[in-house]
Structure formats: structure tokens, C-alpha cells
Amino acid sequence: MGRDEVISIFREAGAYLEGHFILTSGLRSPIFLQKARVFMHAHLTERLCRALGARIRAEVEGRIDTLVGPAVGGLIPAYETSRHLSVPSVYVEREAGEFRLRRFELEPASRVVVVEDIVTTGLSIRETVACLEKLDVEVLAAACIIDRSAGKADVGVPLIALAQYEVPAYPADALPPELAAIPPVKPGSRGL
Template sequence: MTEDEVLAEFRASEALLEGHFKLSSGRHSAHYLQCARVLMDPMRASRLAAALAAKLPRELRSAIDTVVSPAMGGVIIGHEMGRALGKEAMFLERPDGTFGFRRGFGLKVGEKVIVVEDVVTTGLSSKEAMKAIADAGGEVLALVSIVDRSSGGVSFDVPYHSLVDINFPTYDQDDMPAALAAVPVTKPGSRK
């Protein structure tokens, strides 16, 4: 799937939004990718996950035992990645502010895991998820996401693969352009 095809999926589902958005990372942007909208169509979610799985090196695909995603954003794409890879998929939650396994989910010591996200901007949630997996005894082999919004500004201790790199500018509260600051802010993400 090409970058244009991925963006066409976002446009077709009205998931590429414009305005003033406060992202889950705390940064501000004039653009927001509402992955929940793009993933609400099961066939579209399946296509995106299959395309993302196809980007992974064969050796990595064969080494994966389990797919783990951080809730909320990664749950649907993580489930679809599990389907595409033929692996079980589970998710981490933050009932007390820190990622952990619930609902009977857990890992065996040494279990090989791929972390699946919808969007990576600062990488903070991904790193928190990887720590929770390591604390549970798992070994993270790689991180994957539909969208990389980091503009190359984030690195991980494992390989990172995304379906598309989108470089919409993001801003700290104190360095926003005046035109963006003048637009009422919306916080559409899963963390309020």
C-alpha cells in the first residue's frame, strides 16, 4: 500500500481532520488523524493491517509470538495485526495511569512480542507499553504503527516500522503560530 493509498483510506473515512487539536502527547497541531474513524470499517482495518504486516521482514514475522497494543488507540489495529500475522492479540490498559495487563492477559517469560500502535507522535506511549511488556517478562522485537507523526524525532531500542510517515507540524503550547492559537482547541484523542 502506497502513502497515497493510505491517505486515501483516511480521506474516504473522513478521518483526516483540520482545525486546532491538542494531541494525546500534549502538543498542538492543525491536523489530526482520527484512526478510530479509519478503523471503524472492518475491511479497511484489515487492509491496513495486512499492508503493515507485509512491511515487516520475514524473519521478524516468523519470530513473533504475540501482538500487544496500548489501549485505546492500538486495540483495533492490534487485533487486525494479530489476524494478519496469525497470532494472538492482547492489549495494555492504564486503569491507574500506568500501563499493565488486565482481563486475564499476560505473557510468558521470554515471549516474543510486537507492539502495535495507531499513531506515533512523541513515542511516549509506545515506550511506556514496551516497559510494561518487559516488566511482564516479554521481549519486544519491534514496534509498528499505521502512522509515524514523529518526523524522525523519536527513536526506540527496537526496530520501528510504519505504514506511512506524515510530517504535519506539531507545537508546544508556548510556541504555536498565532493563526493556530486563534482557533478553538479540540482534544479528540483517548486521553482527556
Template sequence: MQSWTLEAAIQRTGVLKEGHFLLSSGRHSAQYMQCAQLLQHPAESEEAGRALAALFADMPVDVVVGPALGGVIIAHETARALGVRCLFAERKEGRMTLRRGFTVQPGEKVLAIEDVVTTGGSVGEVVKLLEEMGTEVVAIGTIVDRSGGTAAFRQPYRALMSHTIDSYKAEECPLCRKGIPVVKPGSRESIKS
């Protein structure tokens, strides 16, 4: 791809959705970032992975780990660009864990990668798991930071882009007052606020 930019890729692949959405936090919004739309295209995924890898080229990394489901593809592409292995963590009985024979060694330097960070909850769970296993999580990265600056991590945190999305408590939602039907996108169960 010639002169790839994330902004153009988001436009090309329809990542930014408009409508009335129920977010995993339980809040409502008129916009939703669905990075799976970008990551379904191998060439776009590869470019996004290269761009993320470039953000962390100054750090030693032994392994890249992403949370299932959203972080799997972008973690893989970032790992490929860095020339290291890739693992993913998934929930089992409500707790993030490494399964499928994946292991890490104490002292390994880990880069945690996610597709979109809103609260940082999923990638934060991955970081906690990896630290409990004795690794050193050197940094956290994402394609899109939609936290509005509220995602707080102890490790360096870098994003390819930031995008703030206004959201509302269900009882204060102007879209609900207009009678616009709500859609629940994404892969996580809703958490009522």
C-alpha cells in the same frame, strides 16, 4: 478491497482533520490524525492489519500487543493476519498493565502495534511492561508515524506511512492569535508543556 492503499483509505475515511487542536503533549496544531475514523470500518482495518503484518513477515512473532485504546483494533487485525494471538495493555492508576486475564510467557516474541505514534509514549510504556514480564519485544509498528523521525526505540520500528504535523507551544500558536477555538481530540488526558 481491490488495490488497497493507506493513502486512499485515509482520504476515504476522513482520518486527517483540519482545524485547531490541543494535542496530548499540550501543543497546538492545525491538523490531527484520527485513525479511529479508518478503524471503524472492518474492511479498512483488516487491510491495514494485513499491510502491517507484511512489514514484519520476516520476524518471529508469538503475540501482538497494542495499547488501549488506539492500538486495540489494529493490533487485533495485525495478529489475525500473522495468525497469532492478540492482547492489549491498558492504564490502571496511571500505569500500563495487562488485565482481563491476559498473560505472556517469558521468552515469547512480541510485536507491539499502535495506530499513531507521535512521541512513542504509549507504545513505549507497553514495551517496558512486556520486557519487565520477560518477553522479547522484537519490533514496534504503527499505521502512521507522525513523530517526524523523533520516536526512538531500541527495537526495529516500521510504519505504513509517515506524516509530519506542525505543532506549536500554546503561547506561540498562530491559531490562538487568530481567535480560532481549540478542540481536544483523542483519548488521553492532556499533558501541559
């Protein structure tokens, strides 16, 4: 599955939004990819995650024991992708501001892949990798449906993206005039 097909799925689900958005990273963008609108359609989610699973299988050598999704955004894609890889899926969640594997255990030396929905700066994946490294597991790679940075985000491990789609993002104090003229909306989940 290529970038155009992935973006077409987002458009079909009404998940390709245009306006002035405050991203989870704090940056501002004229485009927001509202993956929740895709994830509400099981058949669309299944198509994306089946393709992501195939990409992971093609790029990761050896066995994968578990997929780990950062809450909230990685829960659904990690779960659905795990179905196509026939491995368990678990998730990290914030506790006192840090990601922790609160509800699950991973065996030391487990081979894991972090699965996220959309990457902009890679912060959630870096925080997930840091959490997992404390547990002595081997993080083989991270994977996402869309890499908004088009390969520029450093997530600390190899990043496998179903699609790279560079979307402009700006600091709040450096907005282009046409974006500054639109009232901002914050549709993401971080900080809730």
C-alpha cells in the same frame, strides 16, 4: 502500501481533519488523523492492517508469538494485524496511571511486537515496552499505521511504520498566529 495510499484511506473515511487540535501528547497541530473514523470501516481497517502485517513480517526476523496493543488506540490495529500474522493479540491498559497486562499472561521469553495506531512522540509505545520488559518478554519491535514524527520519535525499540507523515506540532505556548486564532479541540482518548 505507500504513504499516499494510507493518507488517501484516511481522507476517504473522513479521518483527515484540519483545524486546531490538542494531541494526546499535549502538543497542538493543524491536522488530526482521527483513526476512529477509519476503524469504523472494517474493509479500510483490513487493508491498512494487512499491509502493516506484511511490513512487520518483512522486517522482523524469526517468530512472533504475540502482538500487544496499548489501550485504547492500539486495540483495533493490534487485533486486525494479528489476523494477518496468525498470532494472538493482547493489550495493556492503564491501572493507577501505568500500563499493565491485566487480563492476559505472556510466557517469559515470548517474542512480541507492540502495535499502535499513530505515533507522535512515542510515549504510549515506550510505556508499553517498559511494562513488557518487567514481564521478561522480548520486544522485537513496535509497529504503527502512521508515524507522525517521520522517524524522529524514540520508542525504545525499532519502529516499523506503514507510513511516515510528518505533521507540524507545537507546544501550546509557541503556536503560529494562524493556529492560535482557531479555538482548540481535543479529540484524543488519553485523560478520559
